[in-house]
Amino acid sequence: MKLKQLEGYLGNLEQFCNPKVELEQYPTGPHIASRMLYTAENSFGDIGGKVVADFGCGCGTLGVAAALLGAEYVMGIDIDSQSLEIASLNAEDLELDMNLIQCDISNLAWRGNVVDTVVMNPPFGTRKKGADMDFLFKALKVASEAVYSLHKTTTRAHVKRTALQDFNARSAEVLCELRFDVPQLYKFHKKKEVDIAVDLWRFVP
Amino acid sequence: MRLLTHNMLSSNIKGVSNGFPLRLDVENSVSKEVEFNPDFLRNMFSKIDWKALVDAARSMGYAELPEEAPDSSMLDSDEFLKKFHHALLELHLDEGALICPETGRRFPVNKA
Ligand SMILES: C[S@@+](CC[C@H](N)C(=O)[O-])C[C@H]1O[C@@H](n2cnc3c(N)ncnc32)[C@H](O)[C@@H]1O
Numbered sequence: 065m066k067l068k069q070l071e072g073y074l075g076n077l078e079q080f081c082n083p084k085v086e087l088e089q090y091p092t093g094p095h096i097a098s099r100m101l102y103t104a105e106n107s108f109g110d111i112g113g114k115v116v117a118d119f120g121c122g123c124g125t126l127g128v129a130a131a132l133l134g135a136e137y138v139m140g141i142d143i144d145s146q147s148l149e150i151a152s153l154n155a156e157d158l159e160l161d162m163n164l165i166q167c168d169i170s171n172l173a174w175r176g177n178v179v180d181t182v183v184m185n186p187p188f189g190t191r192k193k194g195a196d197m198d199f200l201f202k203a204l205k206v207a208s209e210a211v212y213s214l215h216k217t218t219t220r221a222h223v224k225r226t227a228l229q230d231f232n233a234r235s236a237e238v239l240c241e242l243r244f245d246v247p248q249l250y251k252f253h254k255k256k257e258v259d260i261a262v263d264l265w266r267f268v269p
Numbered sequence: 270m271r272l273l274t275h276n277m278l279s280s281n282i283k284g285v286s287n288g289f290p291l292r293l294d295v296e297n298s299v300s301k302e303v304e305f306n307p308d309f310l311r312n313m314f315s316k317i318d319w320k321a322l323v324d325a326a327r328s329m330g331y332a333e334l335p336e337e338a339p340d341s342s343m344l345d346s347d348e349f350l351k352k353f354h355h356a357l358l359e360l361h362l363d364e365g366a367l368i369c370p371e372t373g374r375r376f377p378v379n380k381a
Contacts, residue, residue, distance in 0.1 A: 113309070115273075136306065136309055137271075137273060137358075139274055145377065145379075148379045149379065151379070152379040152380045156380070161271075161301075161303070163270045163271055163273075163274040163378075164270065164378060164379035164380075165270065165274070165278075165367065165376050165377070165378055165379075166376060166377045166378075166379070167376045170281065171280065171281055171282050171374070171376075172278050172279070172280065172281050172376070173278070173279045173280070173281035173288060173289075174277055174278060174279075175277055175278075175279055175289060175318070176276070176277050176316040176317070176318070177316060178273070178276075178277040178313070178316050179277070
């Protein structure tokens with residue numbers, strides 16, 4: 065599938081209708097999401113034929129993208145049932161199989177090294193301090209090949225150090241820096257759109 | 270949700286000492302055809318907890334899997350692979366939940 069086509073599909077997905085502030089619910093836009101998964105597949109071969117888990121899948125954008133790019137098996141975990149309903153409809157519309165479970169990612173453990181690749185856009189940790197690192201910790205335990213994740217550029221040094229030293233990642237690499245438009249979903253955002261610098265990371269567990 | 274997911278997840282809730290396997294609460298299950306991929310199945314076979322798969326498949330009404338964990342020579346048999354394929358990837362828990370065996374906490378599953 066071509067990048068433009070992928071972006072087109074992702075642009076048509078339903079997204080959060082009542083985003084919950086405390087869970088940092090905002091979607092990864094089609095531009096970033098398509099590039100993230102397209103790079104994972106075309107530069108690294110981490111998606112096609114693989115078992116992929118989407119942590120904090122929300123309405124399913126990243127998992128759907130993985131399925132569209134030929135993942136053999138896709139799972140999505142989110143703590144919020146309303147988002148999962150939407151993810152489920154999104155998958156059905158495109159006739160994709162997703163395995164969706166409602167759970168706090170810290171309440172599940174994963175056995176058997178079944179998951180090859182974890183893709184995620186974790187909460188940045190602006191509401192619950194350390195949420196981003198909780199996700200990364202878990203993802204590095206679960207994935208056997210690679211983790212793709214988005215983190216605020218301001219946290220780059222911290223992310224790198226924590227991944228390599230505390231979570232024993234074999235490598236931690238910023239693939240590119242992106243501008244992430246967090247729309248004005250929340251009252252405490254004064255400007256219409258908050259544009260923040262975000263890094264796309266690839267970690268090898 | 271398909272049974273491969275059930276087979277790899279366990280409960281990690283604080284205080285739980287053995288969170289595997291999760292219990293299945295089956296409100297509605299369906300069977301959906303999925304493309305047969307023998308290489309994928311052979312690769313998965315070594316990672317699967319056989320007893321958990323047999324029990325889970327049975328609770329969804331499928332009792333064709335051998336009770337005893339088959340040895341890997343079975344992976345050359347198409348007949349065996351087809352059954353394994355059906356149990357692992359085609360049985361869908363459409364409505365219901367996974368349940369922590371110690372605390373009873375529910376992890377609901379969604380369609381698709
Ligand atoms: C920034 S959004 C990303 C949504 C989606 N992955 C996307 O890319 O469009 C973060 C998601 O993580 C979920 N989340 C937050 N804390 C969680 C937790 N502890 N366990 C599981 N999901 C969580 C939220 O409900 C939300 O859907």
